[in-house]
Amino acid sequence: MIIESKDISKPVRESADVCIIGSGCGGGASAKILAEAGKKVIVIEEGGYFKTDEFESTEEFAFSNLYRQRAGQATDNLAVTVLQGKCVGGSSTVNWTTSLRTPDFVLEQWAKEFGVKGMRTKDLDPYFMRIEKYLNVHVEPDENHNLQNRIILDGAKKLGYRAKATGRNTRDCAKIGACGFGCPIGAKMSVNVTYIPDAVKAGATIFSEFRADKIEVTGSQKKVLGAIVDRLTQKQVSDFVIEAPIVVVSASSIFSPVLLLKSKLANSSGQVGKHLTFHLTSALLGTFDRSMYPSSGIPQSALCDEFLNKNGDGGGFWMEAVPATPTLAALAIPGFGGEHRKLMQKYPSIGATIVLVKEIDSEGTVTVNDYGRPSISYDLGSRDLDYLKQGLKATAEVQFAAGAKEVLTLHARMTSFKSLDDIEKKLARADWGPNEIALYSAHPLGTCRMGEDARNSVVDSHCQTHDVKGLFVIDGSVTPTSLGVNPQITLLAISEKSAEWIVENFNRIVG
Amino acid sequence: MLNPGINDSYSRRRFLKQSTFGVLALSASRFFPVFDSGVNLPPQIVGQLRFFSPKEYLIVEAMADRMIGKLNDGAPSASQVDVPLRADKFLSGADPEIQEQFHQLLTVFNAPAFTFLFDFRLSSFINMKPEDQDTYLEDWMTSIIGFRRTGFQALKRVSLSMFYTESRSWKEIGFEGFDAPR
Known part of the structure; x- marks a missing residue:
């Protein structure tokens, strides 16, 4: 059953075996795992619930209804835009x-480095x-790559760089190009059309427009308290209390630490909110002498991974295509x-x-601001900055090899190249401070890191907090680190594995 | 090891409060509220405002027109796409801290005391000539003072997102929505 705030006329008081805060990956x-195992599950989600045919495939609708802060969430100094979904299905709905x-x-x-157990490749491969079977993950045949993805495939091939088709979680994709706005035909196998309906079928209750504000722990019992908000005004219309012996915080790397910090829980290590990574992203805009249909077709179906961990230091970068929809393009293009x-x-x-840097010496922090909301900061390390510069140079090479006539970086002081000759010189002269180049993150991770040492991590290898039994x-x-790849499959695997462990150890956890 | 320059400049500080200078300017903005005396705005617009004061509406209108630009080719201006009213609606639903900071930003951006402080100009932004407004925006965009660059980004984001999410702006850029042929 999915219950929206408009269906509620009085305060909600419920109890469950497990209360889950957040409905993303x-x-x-x-x-799904817990409900199918027969547990009484309540999921609360701050964003709204939309059926697939309610997605309007416009930036206006999507930004207003499906993204955090109308897709304007950012570090406090606005230097890095942090894109996150805020709806049933979370970021999977809009990735x-x-x-x-x-x-x-x-x-x-x-x-x-972190003593994580049971998460090596051999352990996660079955998941x-x-x-991949459940979500129909597959690679597209060559003819399905749009012109944006062809830049990577064709440009990298000419240069001898490794590039390939990516896995995609779709079934009967119509190549509309609106993945980032919620798939209007349900072809994207996102959480809102897969795990959530299956969880509901198994008996889970989903409350949407329920914002968790605090978790209280009394003995082995826990209470999740919060506000029921109106979808349009975001004003509180009522309140809720959900009691459960097990609480799973799944509110994302930005909001999970905020909830723990506000609740004064699970932070004996002092690590809650720390070690935020972004998979830091910038872009190059090439201009071609033909139409490139920048927002049509499959948005992302290829990548170049030639430079990821190439030096064996765990860092590096790779390239992906991006759907340059009008507003995203307008905000990225320098100047005014x-x-x-x-x-x-x-x-x-x-x-x-886009160039995505797998960080090795950058870190951010999430704290709670005066209004009880996230305050996000980020320190860009010198090695990662160097990889960003290398990434922009390599991507410019790929763009030119694919036929670009001019290539523009996202620096506030317009930086463009008409040939490869002056790239290094111009990048060396460019400014790299906050708001001197546009930076993005669609993959914020970290902030409640996993590890077996309770002194420097927040949760153990089963995602249970070191401090509070039954709080996950x-x-x-x-x-514990940046992934260097788009994270949804990793997060789903960690989630399924951890939820299975809860099922297997339920009595011991709540006893 | 973090790059010292980068580490300093990306460090944990609140929106706009990027430096002692920024903190002082924002604090001082409280003493320079945006007065609405002498502001003539049609009642049908005033009646729709939920976030901006009439004076703030005029600041945003002037700023957005320069931010979006006009090319004398018949394409719509920011005002013709109702950017100020759309921004008002958007900001009326924003988080309270963003609302507070945006009010402060508009004061700092426009007030003669601050235009003089920053650029030795004696005029408020809305009373500058268009070419001076462009230079003033350029100064904010490329300033060595972090909080001015942040302020510019805030103004740019609001203006451009309100303009380009509106379908009336699409024809000019050849965007046809999401059923376009590939």
């Missing part, structure tokens, strides 16, 4: 379908296989006024490629 997958397994070297690092508008008039011939964090916040 972490919460949705956990809800671009890329479905990739966790790299081996990342899982090895988790085991060796990856099961999830007439010059900006002239560039926007070249919109149909823009080819956009199951979402992107538990990853």
